[in-house]
Amino acid sequence: MNNRLLSVSGFGDAAAGLRVYIANRPPMAEYAYLPMVQPLQRGEIELINSACGNGWRKVFNVYAKLLFALDPRQFTYSRQAASWQQFRDQYLLQTGSDTALLFSLPELQPDNKTVHIIAGRTYAKALPDAGLPAQLSWLNNEFAIDKFNRLLVCPYFDYRQLNNEKLVFLAQLIKALDE
Known part of the structure; x- marks a missing residue:
């Protein structure tokens, strides 16, 4: 976990060590303006899924699946719940979850040891013009890395794009960021 809070x-989790960045937010009035990082409450992911549809369900599911694909010696997510579904429903994006x-x-x-993941190549390619001070090395058409800044680019969090x-x-x- 990281000591530096997000602005x-x-x-x-405002002190998240794993941070995923996406270009859009749920189209709900309560999320139209978020001046800071807001922890979700239990059941809120399902509320967003119900209100916003399958696209958001995929984002949350892929995020939780990624956490369970990580090396458990490096990250403790898979030790907190019996399945990625249980982690999604009980911990993901909540206070103390180490996720944002x-x-x-x-x-x-x-x-620091924070891992930054930009979800979506198109979004990632627009960020340098917005002021992102990163030196991305593209590994292929979908993935890029800036090891110095512990920044990765991957396909958008959708089953078809990030299978x-x-x-x-x-x-x-x-895992290679720490090697």
Whole structure:
């Protein structure tokens, strides 16, 4: 877990060590303006899924599946729940979860252990013009890395774009940040 609190907006743990950045937020009035990182409450993910449809269900599901694909010696997510579904429903993006889903520009600090993941190549390619100080090395058409800033780019959190095989590859890239 990271000692530095976020000054960005989104869902989750303000001290999250794993931060995912996406270009959009749920189209719900209560989330139209988030001046900070807001922890979700139990049941709130299902509320967002019900109100916003299958696209958001996929984002949350893929996020939880990624956590369970990570090396358990490096990350403790899979020790907190029996399945990724249980983790999603009981811990994901809540206070103390060490996870965040952010709707703003990444704040990079290479001196810490935070993992930053930008979901979506199109979004990632627009961020340098918005002020992101990263040096991305594209590994292929979908994945990029800036090891110095512990920043990764991957396909959007959707089953078709970030399938199980690509999730495993992303988990390997995250592990490689510490090697």
